[in-house]
Amino acid sequence: MTAYLTLASIALLLGLLVHGRWSAAVLFTVWAAGYHLTGLIDQKALLGSYTNPALITVILLLMVSLVLERSVLIERVTRRVLSGPESWASFKLMGLTTTLSAFMNNTAVVGILMGSIARQRLIPPSRLLIPLSYAAILGGVTTLVGTSTNLVVNAFALDHHLPAMGMFQMTWVGVPAALACIVVMLLTARWLPRHTPEAADASQPFFLEARLTAGSSLAGRSIEANGLRHLDGLFLLEVERNGRLITPVGPDEVLQPADGLLFTGEVTKLQALQHIGGLEVFGTRSDTLLNANLVEVVISGESELVNRTLKDVDFRTMFDAGVVAIRRGDRRLEGQLGRVPLKAGDSLLLAVGADFAGHRNIDRNFHVLGDTLQRPLLSARDSALALSSFALAIAASVTEAVNLLTSLMILLALFLSLRLLTLAELRRRFPFELLMVIGSALALARGVESSGAAELLAGWMRQLFDGTGVYGGLVGVYLLTVILTELVTNNAAAALAFPVGLATARAFGVDPTPFVLIVAYGASAGFLMPFGYQTHLMVMSPGRYSTLDFMKAGLPVSLVFGTVVLLLTPLVFPFHPG
Secondary structure, rough: OHHHHHHHHHHHHHHHHHHHOHHHHHHHHHHHHHHHOOOOHHHHHHHHOOOOOOHHHHHHHHHHHHOOOHHHHHHHHHHHHHOHHHHHHHHHHHHHHHHOOOOOHHHHHHHHHHHHHHHHOOOOOOHHHHHHHHHHHHOOOOOOOOOOHHHHHHHHHHOOOOOOOOOOOOOOHHHHHHHHHHHHHHHHHOOOOOOOOHHHHHHEEEEEEEOOOOOOOOOOOOOOOOOOOOOOOOEEEEEEEOOOEOOOOOOEOOOOOEEEEEEEEHHHHHHHHOOOOOOOEEEEEHHHHHOEEEEEEEOOOOOOOOOOOOOOOOHHHOEEEEEEEEEEEOEEEOOOHHHHHOOOOOOOEEEEEEOHHEEEEEEEEEEEOOOOOOOOOHHEEEEEEEHHHHHHHHHHHHHOOOOHHHHHHHHHHHHOOOOOOHHHHHHHHHHHHHHHHHHHHHHHHHHHHOOOOHHHHHHHHHOOOOOOOHHHHHHHHHHHHHHHHHOOHHHHHHHHHHHHHHHHHHHHHOHHHHHHHHHHHOOOOOOOOOOOOHHHHHHHHOOOOOOOHHHHHHHHHHHHHHHHHHHHHHHHHHOOOO
């Protein structure tokens, strides 16, 4: 009975994760606490999950990456990569991204290269950003440190007294899979949309909410009389009045005090409202707000704005900027924009003040597009020192001179002593939510196993693939993991699929290594949906992509990736090693 109740709780957790109202960190922490209160895991196991050595390694790797992502050498190489014919530039970009992502945080790599792609004008960004995001995934499955998901799976393995994953253990399957997928992306590049900046702004416009100010001269006059019907590049979608939406808006509609007006239009045309008095945009007078410098930013996955509304935050105080408009991929936003929960990957058009660039929380919350803001880069000397020190730390780990956790701790201390990194930046960029997700996920995995739920699922898996034997079970675990990573997130997918994979291996009486690795590969195989992987959300708005764009580009990549890893994994890591 306990096993069935645990499975029901996991199903509820999945549903809430898909719904997206609460963050993964909140849900996993609540579930871990619930499992402790119901006796599925004891206090020692719960606390031990948050101090797992592999989890600490993940945190240290992310902290070290804060220095590497500021390397001027990477910036210079990127500029050279984006030269030449489109297909050649795309190939070089994917090769560079895959190589960097094998050792650096994927989101950091995409954040660095995305800015360079947005700034260049030779190739439409929509032709490069999906390949960029996919290549970051592919690089991540080639080494242990390629993505936090691999380290999460390694943490689960250690937690279950299995051998630790080697630094290059995943390389034997990951590199062939990456090469095959890069070839596929080059062959199917014609399926990617070709959005010029001008066409993109027209096809996927921003949404702007304005409201009549107290005593506005617009009140009591019609839409036509106020000149709001034929604005250049802007269209009045709806009027919000006392909680009621009026749409479509006729030319004879008379405006009333405190009416809210929802406009849509091209980013270059939004300043047309500057000359219309009596309006405020998100609480600031339109003539003041729209007269400032406009900067487009993408909300990062670790931003404190995620799942909060503009009504909830004092945006002006936090960032010395006012929100002018919002864009979310190809989705239409309706109602009061100030009450729409913000999501990672949303594009905001900001009217920035003089102190915007100086705010220390910009890096954590946003990826800034265009040339308006440039993060201070390391000097060539410091860049070379940082990259060579990181390479030495990895080499020391590979040769087993010291373990990876120790080498990263030494490297972090070195960066702090050389002032390449500061304690203030560590506090500002510390991945607290990731710590809670992974630590809680480790606790959940223990609960799923102790309740018998994992063994129950493994039994079902064996019955389902009874005619195909252990290989069918491996395919089943991979498909389960891929479905989970498309629905939720990669780390959550690994957390939920690992107990099933391990129990399935034990049910068949085989070595668990291929099942452990197939969970790691499957948890990173989120090519179809833009919402399951953070780098997809990062490029969605800048590339002006729709969900269909990801599905068209991702389907052949997903099929080839799955075929390669399912063929090679049991060959390289046999079920019955000799």
